[in-house]
Structures are given as structure tokens and as C-alpha cells.
Amino acid sequence: MIHPHTELRRIDPVLGYGVFATDFIPKGTITFAKDPFDVEVTPEQFDAMSELLKNQTERYSYMDERGIRIVSWDLAKYVNHRCNCNTLSTGYGFEIAIQDIQPGDEITDDYGLFNVTEPMTLTCACPNCRGQIRPDDLDTCYPEWDRKVQDALPLMLHVTQPLWSLLDPDTIEQVTGYLADRRQYKSVTTLKANAGPQIIELRDVMTHQTPHYQDKPLRTARREH
Numbered sequence: 001m002i003h004p005h006t007e008l009r010r011i012d013p014v015l016g017y018g019v020f021a022t023d024f025i026p027k028g029t030i031t032f033a034k035d036p037f038d039v040e041v042t043p044e045q046f047d048a049m050s051e052l053l054k055n056q057t058e059r060y061s062y063m064d065e066r067g068i069r070i071v072s073w074d075l076a077k078y079v080n081h082r083c084n085c086n087t088l089s090t091g092y093g094f095e096i097a098i099q100d101i102q103p104g105d106e107i108t109d110d111y112g113l114f115n116v117t118e119p120m121t122l123t124c125a126c127p128n129c130r131g132q133i134r135p136d137d138l139d140t141c142y143p144e145w146d147r148k149v150q151d152a153l154p155l156m157l158h159v160t161q162p163l164w165s166l167l168d169p170d171t172i173e174q175v176t177g178y179l180a181d182r183r184q185y186k187s188v189t190t191l192k193a194n195a196g197p198q199i200i201e202l203r204d205v206m207t208h209q210t211p212h213y214q215d216k217p218l219r220t221a222r223r224e225h
């Protein structure tokens with residue numbers, strides 16, 4: 001479910017629709033959290049779909065770390081990509097405002113965190129535009145995304161959170177654990193589809209050289225990061 005202080009607006013024939021803030025949404029606010037009405041499409045269900053349904057599912061879904069496509073039932077599926085977006089997916093599953101969002105601002109996020117299976121050409125033309133969403137964006141862009149998420153997370157307990165009730169107990173425990181001990185951060189790399197626990201754990205080691213992780217082995221195979 002997307003933050004309730006949003007509305008759908010028609011932008012133009014190329015971009016189609018977008019989601020806009022109807023009220024001030026401060027940095028640190030959860031802007032999207034999965035809820036029970038969202039539709040889950042397994043790889044088997046996707047493969048069995050007609051081309052028409054596949055195209056629409058690809059267009060309006062994101063893929064989670066299990067490799068399952070999630071189609072949001074509400075406005076969330078109309079949120080557009082910007083390379084300088086104002087919200088980001090987190091390793092905890094929800095999305096968070098990484099800057100203050102003013103009434104009338106478009107809510108945007110980065111599709112690089114959505115596990116796209118094919119490169120996607122961008123029309124956003126934002127400053128420092130990447131030009132393309134690539135399946136390996138998570139591997140290359142995660143340090144910047146982690147930095148922005150870590151910058152916003154500490155504000156979570158200081159702003160109004162209309163979507164807080166959608167978080168499951170495990171997620172709440174992980175987030176409050178991080179806020180109590182910053183070494184327990186869950187990187188956005190954990191969103192990578194079907195990455196497996198070993199790779200995820202290793203990336204955490206590579207990103208966060210803290211005493212908390214130093215007893216875990218480093219493998220030379222991932223050192224290009």
C-alpha cells in the first residue's frame with residue numbers, strides 16, 4: 001500500500017500516470033509497504049501467462065528477493081522511476097522517503113532495485129541519468145542506495161508513519177534492532193532475487209567492515225566490489 005497522502009495524476013502520453021504527494025511527507029516516512037491485497041505471481045505462474053498478461057505484469061510489478069513478482073493493488077504500481085528518486089526500497093522490504101517530499105511533488109523510486117530481467121531504456125533524462133535500468137544495477141549501485149537508506153532510517157521513529165501497522169513483527173524487530181545498534185544494518189543487496197544467503201551475507205561483509213561481521217570469511221570471488 002502506498003502512503004495515503006498521495007494521488008494518481010496523468011502526466012503525459014509518453015509517461016502515462018504518476019503518483020503525487022497531496023501533503024508534506026517527511027524524510028524517514030515509510031512510503032510503501034506490501035500488504036495482503038497485493039498479488040504475488042510465481043515464476044511458474046508468470047511463464048504460463050499469455051503474452052498480453054506477461055507484458056502488463058512486467059510493466060506493473062517488481063520482483064522480490066524470492067523471485068516472485070508483486071503487483072500492487074493500489075496506486076503504488078504507477079510510481080515512476082527517477083535516477084534521483086525521492087524514495088527507495090530498503091532491505092527491510094518497505095520503501096522509505098530519502099528526502100522531504102512537498103505537496104505536489106511526484107513520488108519516485110529507483111527501478112534498479114526491482115530485479116528487472118531485461119535492460120530498460122529510461123526516458124527520465126534526470127541529471128546524472130543512468131540512461132538504462134540494468135539487471136545488475138543492484139550489484140553496482142548498492143553503496144549509494146545503502147548510504148541514502150541509512151541516512152533516512154534514523155528518522156523513522158520521529159515522523160508520522162501511517163503504514164507502520166503493515167510491517168510484520170520480524171521487520172519491526174530488524175528495524176528497531178538497527179536503530180539500537182547501527183552495525184545490524186540490512187543492506188539493499190538482500191533484495192537481489194534468488195541471490196542465496198551466502199552471497200547476501202558476503203556482500204554485507206564487503207559493504208560494512210564492522211566488528212560485528214569480521215568473524216565471517218571473505219571470499220576473493222566477490223572482491224571486484
Ligand SMILES: [Zn+2]
Nearest residue numbers: 083124126129
Ligand atoms: Zn534517469
